[in-house]
Amino acid sequence: MVLTVLALTAKAGAISKLAANQKIISLNGTISEILAGLGLEPNIIGTDITSNYPESLKRKPKVGHNRNISAEGIIALQPDVVTGITTEIKPELAAQLKTAGIKLVLFTQDFSADGTRKLIKEVAGAFGAQPQAQKLIAKLDADLAAANKSNKSGAKPKVLFIYARGTGTMLVAGEGTSVEKMIQLAGGQNAVSGFSDFKPLTSEALVAANPDVILLFSSGMESLGGTAGLLNVQGVSQTNAGRNKKFITMEGELLTGFGPRLGQAVVQLSQKLK
Known part of the structure; x- marks a missing residue:
């Protein structure tokens, strides 16, 4: 054949x-x-x-x-x-x-x-x-439609997505990624710009981006040892997200899949961003 x-x-x-x-x-x-x-x-x-x-x-x-x-x-x-x-x-x-x-x-x-x-x-x-x-x-x-109804706020929090597999592998999502598109659908904005795909996280760039919210996969947060581990990452505590402990997580395939559960994912992320 x-x-x-x-x-x-x-x-x-x-x-x-x-x-x-x-x-x-x-x-x-x-x-x-x-x-x-x-x-x-x-x-x-x-x-x-x-x-x-x-x-x-x-x-x-x-x-x-x-x-x-x-x-x-x-x-x-x-x-x-x-x-x-x-x-x-x-x-x-x-x-x-x-x-x-x-x-x-x-x-x-x-x-x-x-x-x-x-x-x-x-x-x-x-x-x-x-x-x-x-x-x-x-x-x-x-x-x-339900997601659109729940997301009427004019505020667009700056969201930084960190892909983590322990502190040895930490990347941030740039322009055009599925994570950025999801953040935008949920009423937020990407805290970083000027590059596409993913690039390594640096403390300098983290502080400069000063996100209001830090978003991770649930598995990524676990790999860092939870909230306490994330706060120990250099630069995190100097951001608005770190000072307010505004860290949110979602299941990876739901967040980035853009499949039949897209609307459910948008609703979930929108609610977490509030």
Whole structure:
């Protein structure tokens, strides 16, 4: 069987639907969540480690982290199709799957409400689940409407997101990241600018940014030893956030996934920012 790499765009409707009984491996938590929401969880035979919602996905065989996956673990599960996000799949992995005769279906992702709606529609279109997609989008729209109602304040607190894996790995989120887009949707503003992606945290930059709020993944806060550990990070106590102990956490996949729970994530973050 010849490998098919489908980097889906707005023309997803032109893509042939995959057979309903195909065995799927998903290499992205958001895609996995969408597939489950579309009723296709029984078809999923394996996932990456970011696929942890719904809870039942945690029991699926894991093939590694979506940015560092070997073909051997995938091939061993004998899937019919592997799916994920275009930017997360290394060319060598795609080539190995081609050699093994495994279909690869990839999607692009835009970190916005419209981008989430589009992604749901494209996944549904590829896997033949369009009716279920309308239900997911209707729920998303209702959640986003609730988020808009709860976020009427004109104040835009400066929020600094720190990605932490202990004090040895601490990065801040710059412009264009999914975290920045989520902060903006929740009524805040990124405390830092002038760079994209992530860069190492420095005490000088932290003090200069002077965030009102410091945001972390729940797992990141735990890796620092909680609030006391974060306060011990050089520069934190000299910020408004540090002086007021305004530290908030969220589950990582919910905060950054931009999937069907986007509206719920916006509501949760908006309430935490108040």
